[in-house]
Amino acid sequence: MSDLSAAIYTILTSDSDVFGEASTRIRPDALDQNEIVPAITYWRVSGTSINEINGSVSGLARARVTIECYATQRDEANQLAEYVRIAMINARGTYSGTKVRNCLMDTHQQHYVENPIDGNSFLRYVTAQDFMFHYVEDV
Numbered sequence: 001m002s003d004l005s006a007a008i009y010t011i012l013t014s015d016s017d018v019f020g021e022a023s024t025r026i027r028p029d030a031l032d033q034n035e036i037v038p039a040i041t042y043w044r045v046s047g048t049s050i051n052e053i054n055g056s057v058s059g060l061a062r063a064r065v066t067i068e069c070y071a072t073q074r075d076e077a078n079q080l081a082e083y084v085r086i087a088m089i090n091a092r093g094t095y096s097g098t099k100v101r102n103c104l105m106d107t108h109q110q111h112y113v114e115n116p117i118d119g120n121s122f123l124r125y126v127t128a129q130d131f132m133f134h135y136v137e138d139v
Contacts, residue, residue, distance in 0.1 A: 002137045004063055006096035008042050015087035021080045031070065037124055038071040038080050045130065049137060061137040064106065068128045081108070081127035088131050099136040106130040
């Protein structure tokens with residue numbers, strides 16, 4: 001069974017640079033409220049199945065995925081995002097049962113979020129990147 005989310009987790013945790021920074025703090029959708037950083041979140045923004053010209057399903061799919069890298073310093077978030085970018089653009093093969101054909105970086109941005117804890121607030125710097133995944137899905 002193809003599961004792009006599981007494939008992304010495997011790609012990220014299998015990369016020594018990404019794992020060295022974020023360890024297993026890699027989450028689909030959102031971080032826990034008091035999550036230690038550096039950490040990573042990812043989610044599917046959109047996706048489509050690719051049909052043959054005659055209308056039949058080809059088994060090929062495309063998905064846009066956002067991956068956000070969190071840290072307490074801007075340069076740390078940027079460095080983790082660079083490790084993620086390199087891991088993603090080199091991802092070709094089968095990961096957790098999903099065959100990834102290729103992964104292309106599309107857009108990126110930087111921002112920060114406040115994380116209030118016990119009445120205090122501190123910033124989490126975020127570097128976000130969107131990737132286009134081309135993969136094989138079950139038909």
